[in-house]
Amino acid sequence: MRIVPAEAARAGTVRMRLRSPRARRRPPDPPADDRTGLETRYWETHAADLISAGLGTMLRQLPALVGAALRLAWRANRRDTAVALGGNVLAGVFTAFGLLATSEVLASLFAGGPTPGKVRAALPSLALVAAAAGLRGVLLTAAGWAQARLKPQVERAAETRLFELTTRVELTAFDDHEFHDAMRRARDSGVPDSATVVEMTVTATTGAVGVAAPAVALGLLHPALTPLLLVTAVPAGWAALRVARLRYAAFHRLSTARRRKFMLSDLMAERLPAAEVRAFTLRGFLLGEYGRVADLEQRVQLDVARDQTRTKAAGDLLTGVANVAAYCALGGLLSAGVIPLAVAGAAVLAIRAGQTSLTALVQSVNRLYEAGLYFGDYLEFCELAGHRVPPPAGAAPPAGFHRLTADRVSFTYPEADAPALSDVSVTVARGEVIALVGENGSGKTTLAKLLAGLYNPDSGTIHWDGTDLAGIDGEALRQRISVIAQDHTRWPLTVRENIVMGRPAETDRLEAAVAAAGAGSVVAGLSDGYDALLDRRFRGGYDLSGGQWQRIAAARGFYRDADLVIFDEPTSALDARAEHALFERIRRHADGRTVVLITHRLASVRFADRIYVLDHGRVAEHGTHAELLARGGLYADLYLLQASAYQRASDDGDLVPADGAGQAGVGQEVP
Numbered sequence: 001m002r003i004v005p006a007e008a009a010r011a012g013t014v015r016m017r018l019r020s021p022r023a024r025r026r027p028p029d030p031p032a033d034d035r036t037g038l039e040t041r042y043w044e045t046h047a048a049d050l051i052s053a054g055l056g057t058m059l060r061q062l063p064a065l066v067g068a069a070l071r072l073a074w075r076a077n078r079r080d081t082a083v084a085l086g087g088n089v090l091a092g093v094f095t096a097f098g099l100l101a102t103s104e105v106l107a108s109l110f111a112g113g114p115t116p117g118k119v120r121a122a123l124p125s126l127a128l129v130a131a132a133a134g135l136r137g138v139l140l141t142a143a144g145w146a147q148a149r150l151k152p153q154v155e156r157a158a159e160t161r162l163f164e165l166t167t168r169v170e171l172t173a174f175d176d177h178e179f180h181d182a183m184r185r186a187r188d189s190g191v192p193d194s195a196t197v198v199e200m201t202v203t204a205t206t207g208a209v210g211v212a213a214p215a216v217a218l219g220l221l222h223p224a225l226t227p228l229l230l231v232t233a234v235p236a237g238w239a240a241l242r243v244a245r246l247r248y249a250a251f252h253r254l255s256t257a258r259r260r261k262f263m264l265s266d267l268m269a270e271r272l273p274a275a276e277v278r279a280f281t282l283r284g285f286l287l288g289e290y291g292r293v294a295d296l297e298q299r300v301q302l303d304v305a306r307d308q309t310r311t312k313a314a315g316d317l318l319t320g321v322a323n324v325a326a327y328c329a330l331g332g333l334l335s336a337g338v339i340p341l342a343v344a345g346a347a348v349l350a351i352r353a354g355q356t357s358l359t360a361l362v363q364s365v366n367r368l369y370e371a372g373l374y375f376g377d378y379l380e381f382c383e384l385a386g387h388r389v390p391p392p393a394g395a396a397p398p399a400g401f402h403r404l405t406a407d408r409v410s411f412t413y414p415e416a417d418a419p420a421l422s423d424v425s426v427t428v429a430r431g432e433v434i435a436l437v438g439e440n441g442s443g444k445t446t447l448a449k450l451l452a453g454l455y456n457p458d459s460g461t462i463h464w465d466g467t468d469l470a471g472i473d474g475e476a477l478r479q480r481i482s483v484i485a486q487d488h489t490r491w492p493l494t495v496r497e498n499i500v501m502g503r504p505a506e507t508d509r510l511e512a513a514v515a516a517a518g519a520g521s522v523v524a525g526l527s528d529g530y531d532a533l534l535d536r537r538f539r540g541g542y543d544l545s546g547g548q549w550q551r552i553a554a555a556r557g558f559y560r561d562a563d564l565v566i567f568d569e570p571t572s573a574l575d576a577r578a579e580h581a582l583f584e585r586i587r588r589h590a591d592g593r594t595v596v597l598i599t600h601r602l603a604s605v606r607f608a609d610r611i612y613v614l615d616h617g618r619v620a621e622h623g624t625h626a627e628l629l630a631r632g633g634l635y636a637d638l639y640l641l642q643a644s645a646y647q648r649a650s651d652d653g654d655l656v657p658a659d660g661a662g663q664a665g666v667g668q669e670v671p
Helices: 005-018 021-025 047-052 055-076 078-110 115-166 171-175 177-221 223-269 274-279 283-335 341-386 444-451 474-478 495-500 507-517 520-524 546-560 576-589 625-631 634-646
Strands: 403-411 421-429 433-438 459-464 481-484 564-568 594-598 610-615 618-623
Touching (some): 055 078, 055 177, 055 341, 078 115, 078 177, 078 341, 115 177, 171 177, 223 283, 223 341, 274 283, 283 341, 403 444, 421 459, 421 594, 421 618, 433 634, 444 564, 444 594, 481 546, 495 507, 495 546, 507 546, 520 546, 546 564, 576 594, 610 625, 610 634, 625 634
Antiparallel strands (some): 403 421, 403 459
16 A cells, blocks of 8 residues: 555545644643653543544544545455445345345234245245345355455555655654654554554444344334334443443553553563562562552452443443333334234334444444544654655766765754754765764764765755765665664674675675674674574574674674765774774775774774864864874863873783773773
8 A cells, every 4th residue: 555645635634633733733731640750652642532522523523534444445455345345235235125024924924814824925035034144144254254354454554654654754754753753653553543444444334234224124114113223222322332431431541550560561571671670679669569550450440340330231221211112112003003013023123133233333433433543643644754755866876986075064953952063064085084083962973874864964065976965866875885873773683684784695795794893703602603593582592792782783884895884883882802903994994995983982093094073063173193182172182081091000010991991992002
């Protein structure tokens, strides 16, 4: 399924009718758990709508919801959609036909004369009743089969469309909390409820046909009989709606408590916190907190069970009163000779069938309305994300690579108070090693992402051999660049897949990348070698230390064999010896390539051809290591501060780091 912007806008009217744009952007402040501070989460966005909505509100929204659901189902599978809807409608026709034929059967049986003769007279009508029942059963079976097939197809189509968008939108979209919240609503609730909307649309159609068929049959038998169906069915429908409201109100009341319960469950049953649970003897505390939450949950559930029982009893009582009134009315019509006995008997059957169908209809409409709210979130997200997908048209990057230039670029994250970069200019030439240094929050990583084409500058330009990156196709550009992020992803894949990252696996190239990253010992220590699955959550999976993961990530960067390689804090988890060795390999890897290196370990960037020092989003100074030291500026201050930690000599004359100091690297000179 592919929702183009026009279709998304049309379908999005469903959501806009349910809640105004202002209400969507500025929802009321949710209540907080006074013990945990946990606020109502995105999946509870529609809690007030669901609790307060009555049947009238639902029925007003029904046409838009049904229309959007049918368009979605039709795109997923036309045949199954047609069979699911058509089968239920035709089944209703045969239901009405069977009720009319039943009236003829009863008329024959209640006629005067010998019983054998009455039975023989009723046989043709009995055959019609049997045929109608058989055909109705076949149609309902076919419709149920199509409906069961349709649900996974709709959910897959909706999910595929979602991921097509999330993997294509500009990276800054994920820094926008409104976009991020919209995406989570669409992914966690909208996608599953897209299938629910379709399912409930078919179910509601079935219920509506189930009500309409007896109503039509009663009208054909006698016009005065149709109101009797409504009189007897309304109490059961009210009870069904009331029970659904109670159930959802309980869910809303317990939502915060359940989040805390799930959190406690993870703390007591997951691997990562298991060591600290034992080390800090938290078992009693966690069980006590769990018991407190579980007590609340149990009390609410018992209260709901009591209220639901009362509501059902009231509904049954009112239904009984309505049935008595309807049967008295039938008796009056019989006594007055308005209807014959056979028609009265058929009317009783029709009324009972209509009651059951109306109850099912009310329940499905309630569920359809609830799912439709979240389905509207999905449709809105598709429209929102469609506007944040970069245009596909773009030139390929130049065949060669000689120079990358950032000229007076500035960038501000969505809703940030201050720019992350201001008027920054940087030049990176082929074969150079460029270092970006500075304190935390100075803009180093942001600048690297702009150089890699992951972000577009708000102002200024970045040129690849004279071609503005803004005019280059993003996918083609990133094929020429390798980025190893500081917070690199620990992919739950095999070692080989973690390194090649979707590219063809070439054995010689793979081994060279592993050797360059110093990851050979990591691979050798795994019994499955390159086929080892790096995720302990699966059978036979392995877990790596932070330093081992960093070596695998570095191998990923070396394997890509890109023109521009960006290493963001590639040694933060490595020991001093491994850090020094990796920096030496990075320097050798720069032969014929360009390396941008981000690090806090200033003693390791002395070999860089040029060092850019960033301070609060601006380039404070740049030059070689010697030039910057001689200048006595920010770089010199930071470098000497780190180096001073190594000036304390041990008793035997060796230089050793002071407690808590950073590492300058084994074998490296210190001032």
